[in-house]
Amino acid sequence: MTSASARVRSAALAAAVAGALTLTACSGGDSGNGSPSPSPSDASKAPSSGSSAVTDASDELQGSWITTAGGKVVALVITGKQAGVFATGGTVCSGTAGSEAGMRMIHLTCADGSKDRVTGMVDQVGAKTMKVTWSGKLGQETYSKAEGGKLPSGLPTAFTQ
8 A cells, every 4th residue: 555545545534533533512502411423543553354355346335424323424435346334433444345246335443442343244225225134133234435535415414412
C-alpha cells in the first residue's frame, strides 16, 4: 500500500467518523459519559479479521454508508477490499469486504470485542441503499449511502430516550 492511498483511506475514515459524531452531537444524547471518541488512528489498532476469504473488491460496495441502531449512528466505510465500522459510543471495527464464493461478504474484528458486526452478507445494494444481514442477534440493517461528504437524507435528527 502506498502512503498516498493510506492517506486517502485515512481521510475517508475520518470523514465518516466526523459525520457520525456531528449527527449525534445534535441528537440530544448524553455525550458526558467519559468514553473517548473513536479516532481514525483507532481503526488501525483494531485487529484485522484473519478468517476472511474475500477474493475481490466489489465496486457496488465502495463508499461510506450510514445507519442508526439503538439511538447510535453507525458508519460503514468500504474502500477496495478494506472495510471499517464506526459507531458512536466508541465501537471501531476493521476488516474486509467484497466477493467471496459468489456472495458479497463483510468480515470485521472489533477493537472492543463486540460481536454485533463480525460477519455480514450483503443482501441488496443499490445506488442509495445497502442491506446487510449480520450473523448473530443483530440481523439485517439498511444503510444509506453518504455522497460527497454529506450525510444521507432521511436520518433522524433527534432520538427519543
